[in-house]
Amino acid sequence: MDATEMQAALTVRGLAKSFGRKVVEGLDLTIYPGEFYALLGPNGAGKTTTLRMIAGLMRPDDGCISVYGRDVLADPLGAKAIMAWIPDEPLLYGRLSPLEYLAFVAGLWGVEAERAQTRAEELLDTLGLWPHRNERCEGFSRGMKQKTVLAGALIHDPKFLLLDEPLTGLDAASARLVKDLLRQHVEGGAAIILTTHILEVAERLATRIGILSGGRLLADGDLPALRDRAGVSGSLEDVFLHLTATAA
Numbered sequence: 729m730d731a732t733e734m735q736a737a738l739t740v741r742g743l744a745k746s747f748g749r750k751v752v753e754g755l756d757l758t759i760y761p762g763e764f765y766a767l768l769g770p771n772g773a774g775k776t777t778t779l780r781m782i783a784g785l786m787r788p789d790d791g792c793i794s795v796y797g798r799d800v801l802a803d804p805l806g807a808k809a810i811m812a813w814i815p816d817e818p819l820l821y822g823r824l825s826p827l828e829y830l831a832f833v834a835g836l837w838g839v840e841a842e843r844a845q846t847r848a849e850e851l852l853d854t855l856g857l858w859p860h861r862n863e864r865c866e867g868f869s870r871g872m873k874q875k876t877v878l879a880g881a882l883i884h885d886p887k888f889l890l891l892d893e894p895l896t897g898l899d900a901a902s903a904r905l906v907k908d909l910l911r912q913h914v915e916g917g918a919a920i921i922l923t924t925h926i927l928e929v930a931e932r933l934a935t936r937i938g939i940l941s942g943g944r945l946l947a948d949g950d951l952p953a954l955r956d957r958a959g960v961s962g963s964l965e966d967v968f969l970h971l972t973a974t975a976a
């Protein structure tokens with residue numbers, strides 16, 4: 729089955745949002761299961777606003793969004809049940825330990841207790857948090873908190889994951905663990921959309937890249953397609969800077 733016959737993980741059509749001025753405009757986006765999509769753009773391009781609308785946390789002015797065929801606006805609970813969202817400044821319950829936090833989150837998602845326990849142990853081990861499993865999160869470093877939140881987002885094996893700047897503030901070893909975990913999740917058939925300013929992350933991890941500027945998608949494709957679109961050879965950084973400077 730080729731990608732066009734497969735049910736899309738995400739379909740966005742004509743998405744628009746204004747805060748006095750247009751922040752997202754006429755955005756169309758389709759992401760398929762097994763795709764790792766990096767949404768790039770300069771500061772203020774509209775990336776977080778786009779992700780928040782897809783996650784059902786902000787109402788668009790116009791357009792439609794569906795996740796595996798579930799309409800985010802008409803059936804927000806149905807859509808939210810199969811996705812997970814990690815904001816750029818995630819909140820944790822500081823008085824809980826990672827094991828308690830994961831049990832709590834798994835309960836919210838209705839994951840069966842034994843399955844949740846096994847999955848929590850796997851995730852904490854993979855992310856290097858196992859030695860800290862019974863410590864309160866309030867004493868954790870920013871990176872440890874981020875990894876705990878990521879484990880929480882993966883506890884119910886969401887088919888669609890939205891991540892806003894997931895690698896900011898992680899040291900090299902932690903970033904590697906997180907990248908490997910995300911890659912495995914995609915290889916298992918899920919879809920991921922992430923925003924990042926670390927272009928090397930997009931270049932190495934993403935199967936497809938979108939470049940947003942002024943709320944509009946300037947280009948969308950793999951790196952060779954983006955190079956063609958920009959008429960520039962070289963790194964993703966060269967292509968990104970060329971496209972965004974031209975748009976500005």
Ligand SMILES: Nc1ncnc2c1ncn2[C@@H]1O[C@H](COP(=O)(O)OP(=O)(O)OP(=O)(O)O)[C@@H](O)[C@H]1O
Nearest residue numbers: 747751769770771772773774775776777778923925
């Ligand atoms: N709730 C809000 N009220 C008013 N303006 C907002 C609101 N949320 C976002 N904006 C504005 O919308 C524009 C896009 O913001 P957004 O956070 O989506 O950009 P971004 O691409 O994620 O930027 P960055 O890379 O800096 O995180 C900005 O000009 C921002 O000030």
